[in-house]
Amino acid sequence: MLSIIIxxxxxxxxxxxxxxxxxASDGVDVPVEVIVAANxxxxxxxxxxxxxxxxxxxxxxxxxxxxxxxxxxxxxxxAADAAANGEMRAYLDADVTVSPALIAGIARALSExxxxxxxxxxRITGQGWFSRLYARLWSRIPFMTTGVPGCGLFAVNAAGxxxxxxxxxxxxxxxxxxxxxxxxxxxxxxxxxxWPIAEGFAALVKVRRRQDFGVVExxxxxxxxxxxxxTPGLGAKGYLALAARDPLGFAAxxxxxxxxxxxxPDSTWSRSR
Numbered sequence: 001m002l003s004i005i006i007x008x009x010x011x012x013x014x015x016x017x018x019x020x021x022x023x024a025s026d027g028v029d030v031p032v033e034v035i036v037a038a039n040x041x042x043x044x045x046x047x048x049x050x051x052x053x054x055x056x057x058x059x060x061x062x063x064x065x066x067x068x069x070x071x072x073x074x075x076x077x078x079a080a081d082a083a084a085n086g087e088m089r090a091y092l093d094a095d096v097t098v099s100p101a102l103i104a105g106i107a108r109a110l111s112e113x114x115x116x117x118x119x120x121x122x123r124i125t126g127q128g129w130f131s132r133l134y135a136r137l138w139s140r141i142p143f144m145t146t147g148v149p150g151c152g153l154f155a156v157n158a159a160g161x162x163x164x165x166x167x168x169x170x171x172x173x174x175x176x177x178x179x180x181x182x183x184x185x186x187x188x189x190x191x192x193x194x195w196p197i198a199e200g201f202a203a204l205v206k207v208r209r210r211q212d213f214g215v216v217e218x219x220x221x222x223x224x225x226x227x228x229x230x231t232p233g234l235g236a237k238g239y240l241a242l243a244a245r246d247p248l249g250f251a252a253x254x255x256x257x258x259x260x261x262x263x264x265p266d267s268t269w270s271r272s273r
Contacts, residue, residue: 003086040071105189137249172214
């Protein structure tokens, strides 16, 4: 069985499209359960999620919506894992929309007995001209083009999930999980998903500062997994090539990166979009 786990905090505007996309999946030949871990919600996230019960049942899948009193993504992930029955686990942010072939591809990639991590081809989307420029350049850096970044969506098989117990209280859960697997055990599925980013310069800086803090947090607390990174360096020539190919995108990306470097990392909570 594959458990699709979706942590959600006040996501009434996004949980519907997220679930609609998941339910549009085709070619999935394993049992599936969908678990929405609504945490600390004061909006209609729980109501909207439970409204999908008939559609999920019609597909032959199972749905469980956890209405957790307290907020916090890591607590939601722990609660959902405790409720999950699947030996395979896919962790999906509520703002992500998957393509129809992705879930089936992930299930196939995780069919191996050796610990395996899988994700799809991420399509970074942005609203507003600045965010679109930033996304265009970001999609061309080595982290995005040569590996399996797993931004907003990653999955593991049973042996992979045994690499850690409870979810640690950290910011960058995706970095933590990815680095638990060497590059050769990360499988890129040839199907895409949309992952939105923050809108506007100020919001991008705020989110990037938090992301950088999360990466440093993982490096300091789990140094034994850092060697699994495997991301090739870009180097001066690489940066010049990117700047020549997309000067406007490079300017937007560099402006955010330089501002973050000046201000430094920040652990303050912020949405990714």
